[in-house]
Amino acid sequence: MVITGGGSGIGRATAHAFADAGEAVLIVGRSAEALAETARGRDHIHVLPLDITTPGAAAAVVETALRELGRIDVLVNNAGIARYADLPSLEREAVEAQIATNLVAPVFLTQRAxxxxxxxxxxxxxxxxxxxxxxxxxxGNAVYCATKVALDALTRNWSVELASRGIRVVAVAPGVVDTGVALRAGMPEAEYDAFLKRISAQIPSGRVGTPEDIAWWIVTVTAAPSGYLNGALLPVDGALSLT
Structure with missing residues (x-):
């Protein structure tokens, strides 16, 4: 199992879920300290501190996974960043960083694997x-959204392109999940807390998601009994996308 963005949030919860099921996992992320915290107490988790947008990163991930794990059964393209800004406020660096992390890196990591x-x-x-x-x-988050729409298109196309290889490609689409990503993107804590309270009232299920909610689905769609699931986009959002 290879999981990008394994140092926090959904990536960390997913690594824990796989490792607790006895699976060997390689987690990749920019912060060695965060990766070490994810791996703490779980011998099945291996770490690779690495910025997946850098040249040669895809090769390094695959080579490390094959050396440490011996195989790659699952690739979870989880790493993602957001830079909140409306159109008049967009800066090229922030736009390009989101595209590089959320879209370009998954393309070439999947290719290499x-x-x-x-x-x-x-x-x-x-x-x-x-x-x-x-x-x-x-x-205020249009570029991030655009990268995810593009990733959905890749999911559908790759599911057809790679079916002859026996590879399945699935997208899990979380709704609002309390991972702290908005805080890391610069949102003040008070504003973040107010947002979670406000959005919870709009979600039919009455709450925001947890990283563990999403991790369960990632593990489930990769399991053998899910073998006929291919090319699907699964919203896991408490029905928010239906409102």
Whole structure:
């Protein structure tokens, strides 16, 4: 199992879920300290501090996974960043950083892992967003949303392209999940707390999600009994995308 963005949030919860089921996992992320915290107390978790947008990163991830784990059964393209700004406020650096992390890196990491995934008849899980489903909008977060729409298109196309290799490709699309990503993107804590309270009232299920909610689905769609699930986009959002 390879999970990008394994130092926090959904990536950390997913690494824990796989490791607790006895699976060997390689987690990749920019912060060595955060990765070490994810791996603490779990011998099945291996760490690779690395910025996946840098040249040679995809090769380094695959080579490390094959050396440490011996195989790649599952690739979870989870790493993602957001930079909140409306159109008049957009800066090129922030736009390019989101595209590089959320879209370009998954393309080339998946490409590099193809032979290993073919050998295992593996599964690629792309982390999308339920905000990209249908006609929903994300004002002030349009570039992030655009990268997720593009990732959905890759998911559908790759599921057909790679089926002959025995590789499945699925997208899990979380709704609002309390991972702290908005705080890391610069949102003040008081504003973040107010947002979670406000959005909870709009979600039919009455609450925001937890990283563990999403991790359960990632583990489930990669399991053998889910073998007929391919090319699907699964919103996990308490029905928010249906409102």
């Amino acid at each position: 193809l032979d290993a995934l073919t050998d295992t008849k593996g599964v690629v899980v792309n982390l999308s967003s339920s905000g990209s489903v249908g006609l929903r909008t994300m004002p």
